[in-house]
Every structure is written in C-alpha cells, then in structure tokens.
Amino acid sequence: MANVRHTSLGTALRYRGREGMWTWILHRATGLGILLFLIIHVIDTAIIIYWPGEYDVALGIYKHPVFRFAELLIFFSVLYHAVNGLRIVIQDFWPYVMQRQRQLVWATAVIVVLAMLPVTWIMLAPIFGLAQEPGTARSEVRCSEARNAHAPACVNPEGEVAL
Amino acid sequence: MSAPAQVAERGTPRRGGGYAKPRKAGGGNFELISWFFMRLSGLLLIFLALYHLVWWNLIVGVAHLDSQVVIERWNNPFWRLFNVALVTFAMLHGLNGARYSIEDYVRRPGRQVAVKAVVYTLVLGSLLVAVFALLTFDPAVLVNR
Numbered sequence: 001m002a003n004v005r006h007t008s009l010g011t012a013l014r015y016r017g018r019e020g021m022w023t024w025i026l027h028r029a030t031g032l033g034i035l036l037f038l039i040i041h042v043i044d045t046a047i048i049i050y051w052p053g054e055y056d057v058a059l060g061i062y063k064h065p066v067f068r069f070a071e072l073l074i075f076f077s078v079l080y081h082a083v084n085g086l087r088i089v090i091q092d093f094w095p096y097v098m099q100r101q102r103q104l105v106w107a108t109a110v111i112v113v114l115a116m117l118p119v120t121w122i123m124l125a126p127i128f129g130l131a132q133e134p135g136t137a138r139s140e141v142r143c144s145e146a147r148n149a150h151a152p153a154c155v156n157p158e159g160e161v162a163l
Numbered sequence: 164m165s166a167p168a169q170v171a172e173r174g175t176p177r178r179g180g181g182y183a184k185p186r187k188a189g190g191g192n193f194e195l196i197s198w199f200f201m202r203l204s205g206l207l208l209i210f211l212a213l214y215h216l217v218w219w220n221l222i223v224g225v226a227h228l229d230s231q232v233v234i235e236r237w238n239n240p241f242w243r244l245f246n247v248a249l250v251t252f253a254m255l256h257g258l259n260g261a262r263y264s265i266e267d268y269v270r271r272p273g274r275q276v277a278v279k280a281v282v283y284t285l286v287l288g289s290l291l292v293a294v295f296a297l298l299t300f301d302p303a304v305l306v307n308r
C-alpha cells in the first residue's frame with residue numbers, strides 16, 4: 001500500500017502540540033494501563049467460582065505492601081482518566097468552553113490532586129503503621145458475628161503472602 | 164503533519180485529547196457510533212468504576228478482604244448485575260481505546276491486523292470469562308463448601 005506512513009513512536013506522541021500533549025499522553029497511558037489491569041483482575045476474580053480457597057491466596061498478593069502502591073496507582077489512573085475524560089466530553093458537547101481549555105486543564109489537575117491527598121493517606125499510611133487500615137471498625141463488627149468466626153480475614157488478619 | 168485517511172475518518176484528533184465528532188463517511192457510520200459510545204460509556208464508568216474503587220479500597224479495605232466477603236456480596240443479584248455492567252462497559256470502552264492506539268502506532272496493514280487480532284481476543288475473551296463467572300455463580304454451592 002502506497003499510503004502507509006511509518007511514524008516513530010516519538011513523533012506520534014508529539015503530534016498534538018504543546019498544552020494538550022501531556023494531558024493526552026497521560027489519558028492514553030492510564031487508559032491502556034487500566035485495561036491491562038482489568039484483564040488480570042477479571043481472571044483473579046473468576047477464581048472464586050472454581051477455587052474459592054485459592055482466591056484467598058490470590059488476595060494475599062493484593063495485601064502485600066508492594067501491591068498496595070500498585071493499587072494506589074490504579075486508583076490514580078481511574079480518577080485521572082475519569083476527570084480528564086469528563087473535561088473532553090464537556091468540551092465536545094459545549095464548544096464555547098473550548099476558549100477556556102487552559103483553565104479546564106488546570107481545574108482537572110486541581111480536582112485530581114485534591115482528591116488524591118486523602119486517598120493516598122488512607123491507602124498508604126496503614127502500611128507504615130501511621131494509621132489504622134481503612135474499614136477496621138466494619139471488619140471488627142463482622143468478625144464478632146459467630147457465622148464469620150472462620151472467615152479467612154478474621155482467622156488470619158495479616159493474610160499477605162510472602163513474595 | 165497531516166493525519167492519514169484512517170485517522171481522519173475517525174474524527175480529527177484534538178489538542179488535549181479526544182476526537183472531534185466524525186462526519187458520516189461513505190463507509191457507514193461505525194466511527195460515529197464509536198464516538199458516541201466512548202462518551203456515553205465513559206460517563207457511566209465514572210460512577211461505576213469510582214464507586215467500585217472507593218468501596219473496596221477505602222470502605223471495606225483490602226486488608227479485610229476474603230472470599231467470604233465477596234461471596235456475600237455476590238449473593239445479592241444486584242451486585243452481580245452491577246458488575247456485569249461495569250465489566251461490559253469497561254472492556255468495550257477499553258477495547259475501542261486500544262483500537263485508537265493501535266491504529267495510531269501500528270501503521271503497517273498486515274501487522275495492524277495481527278496486533279488487533281491478539282488484543283481483541285484477549286479483551287473479548289476475558290469479558291466472556293467475567294460475564295460467565297457472574298451469571299453462573301451459585302451461592303448455595305460455595306457457602307456450604
């Protein structure tokens with residue numbers, strides 16, 4: 001085919017010009033990252049149907065401190081992709097605000113950063129012993145009920161697997 | 164640089180992300196439908212995906228998760244249907260996003276078809292696994308095991 005272009009990845013990443021470039025690269029990177037995670041996540045969740053015992057082993061991996069950082073990264077990716085996606089949709093359906101694109105980009109960044117501050121604290125502080133795990137009160141109520149006495153998270157609250 | 168025909172059909176890329184609404188081209192209106200689908204499913208996913216993340220990471224807490232918690236949740240058909248919606252919209256939204264990327268970066272026609280075949284199989288295959296798991300889940304069998 002005569003029309004095929006050979007574009008280097010660098011050129012392809014640059015073709016949209018300045019301000020929009022970083023928001024766009026991050027939108028694409030977070031989108032592809034979430035899709036990759038979701039494929040893995042669907043497999044680990046499906047384990048519960050066939051091998052519920054192994055499911056608790058798989059969860060042990062998610063409880064490992066290294067994965068707690070990965071979970072925060074996933075949270076950030078979804079949040080950024082959602083807020084920036086909303087900005088794109090608003091600009092598409094309401095062209096008037098295109099004139100305010102720079103302000104909207106700033107608003108996106110401010111919303112994401114402000115939301116990530118408490119989320120980061122809640123998700124990471126417990127692994128450094130700086131705060132309780134989120135959901136501890138709920139979990140204590142659950143584990144005090146007789147029918148949950150043998151629930152894996154009640155029997156073995158640490159539960160993480162060694163890597 | 165000017166965009167190749169393929170990309171122009173898809174709607175011109177805009178600074179800051181997204182694509183302008185594609186014009187109805189001779190070859191049908193698939194691109195127009197994808198454009199609307201990305202916006203509609205994206206808006207729904209803001210609520211579905213963020214609710215899911217907040218629930219499991221901030222309210223339940225990963226440290227307190229186990230198979231029993233999930234089985235109890237899945238006992239309620241509402242949450243299984245919620246997950247069917249979440250996984251379906253997320254996978255199709257992600258698949259179309261991946262298609263945009265592949266068409267941007269893999270320009271050789273033969274290679275593009277090959278990469279698409281692999282990615283479509285992975286994404287649609289895991290979508291099937293997820294929907295199958297959610298719809299065939301039988302709480303009675305698991306709880307008494």
Ligand code: HEM
Pocket residue numbers: 034038041042043045046070071072074075078212215216219220225228233236246249250253292293294296297
């Ligand atoms: C690190 C963050 C996450 C944690 C801790 C988490 C946790 C869980 C848990 C405990 C389940 C089983 C219970 C249920 O069905 O609700 C589950 C299933 C599911 N999650 Fe997540 N999740 C995370 C991120 C995500 C993201 C970002 C998405 C989508 C973009 C997602 C989509 C789903 C779907 C569709 C299911 C059902 C899958 C199936 O039936 O095979 N999750 N998740």
